[in-house]
Amino acid sequence: MPDATLILEGVAAAGGVAALVMLLLGVWPARKVAATAAITPMRRSRLATFAEVLAVAGGMGIGCWWLGIKPNTPPVEDKDRLLFVLLPAAGIVEILAVVWQRRRWVGRTLRLLLALSLPFLMLFGSGWLPAKWTPGADPTAPSTWTEQEALRNLVGLGILLAAVWGLLVWAAQRAGGFAVPAALGVLSAAAGATIMLSGYATGGMIGLPFAGVAAGALLVCLLFARAHSMTGVVGIGTVLVFGLLMAGEFFGELTTTNFTLLIAAPVLCGLLALPPVQRFKPAVRFVVVIVACLVPAGVAVGLAQRSFAAATDESSAYGAASSGSDAPAFSGTPAGSANPSLLKEPAPSRSKDSASTPRDPGIDEEPKRSAPIDPGESKN
């Protein structure tokens, strides 16, 4: 697991960059234009969405770099496609949706198309899909799903994403909708942590910078530009969280229970539409939505943490048992005289300098190997 301080630094860096981009490209130009000419709410909305998309891109880029996430170029696996294909596509869809906001069907159609494409793109070329769906693959290679199963599952996941995405955009455009990007920020962090605890650290880490991005962008909007719908952040955040959950489920060990809990959590943002909630003050509405999302997300993180701890205990169980009096001693140090500090696992250095990197016996020198033994030599 990555260092907690490093994670906090990465999240903070992502948030700082996102806030700066929002200020420079969203708030400041809008105020400048408003001072010289009348700026309509529609123009403000387009400008803000464009700034949001750039803020997310900048924040995610810095956050991933800070955390040491190095996706492959060109994309070859799920997390590469999520970062380089799906998130930019979500940003473009949200920009086009706000450009043609009078024709709502444009935005809805584009979201539906991307939602239906996402599951296929995440699983593209993998053993889940029939080999003949991948150009250049051996058509006789075995796959987990038959063609019918694959089609059914991909369409089902796509429709699920489309429904969640539509609901969140709708909720974000209602009064108090600024709770939605905040909830997505919390959820991306929770989903990332859960996936990291489920044996896919590099996949889960992608979710962490978005928590900072959502916080930074939202803060700037609330302080300087009054709250607006922030559909740019919501669209990219929804695709990110769904993509992460698919990566965890299909390429990690994320349990179906945790997948369900984490996909159910954003749906609770729909609470904003309930009349009793609508009567609350904005701050109370915000708290209600965040708490409602936090409950299932917290349960998921808790379950993953418990499973992770149990697995760690299980791994070390034999070592602990072997230190008993009846067990053979594996340590050269007599029992009772061991220096506790020697028993601690050396903390890996966070420094990128090689001077503090643990020495790899395989790096400093080639292992002393004799020539491979030729089993046939004995006959000669």
Place this chain on the structure above:
Amino acid sequence: MFRRVCVTMAGLALVAALGLVSPVAADEYAVDGMHAGVNFKISHLGLSWVQGRFDQFGGEFTIDTVNPEKSSFTLNINPASIDTNNQKRDEHLRSGDFLNVKQFPAMKFKSTAVRPVKGGYEVTGDFTMHGVTKPVTLELVGGHTAEFPKGVTRVGFSAEFTLRRADFGIGPITPALGEKIYAAVSFEGMRK
């Protein structure tokens, strides 16, 4: 007439005899999984080696004794069969953090050039792991034959080689793990 028939028959007999005694240019072998292994080790914290193996693999090769350059070797490995004697660690190694076996369900070596050297062959080929294909050169030591059980001719080879994780896009998840993977293969092939 009788003389012509005799000459024809003798000619046919000569052709048949030459065909029978001429050496078979290339022998084809299938890897015997019972007498083969794909093992590896990787440094942990610079203190010890984590050792492991792949339990499922197969392959075939052709040995051309007349033109050794025409020999060929193919080895297929199922990365999901990784075994480091710890179930949780194996699950993590199969995940997207390392081998991503659902995304890349096959590891493969396919030779592109074979050169006879003292004690075996120097085999250059394309090794595919984690969706990345890189040229690798193996020094295959061996090539001796035996008949076991009776009627089954087999030949065996061994090789040790080193790979770098970064070359195959398997990133530094943690500084605790060494960059180099030390691999060793040993196999017998049964003549088809």
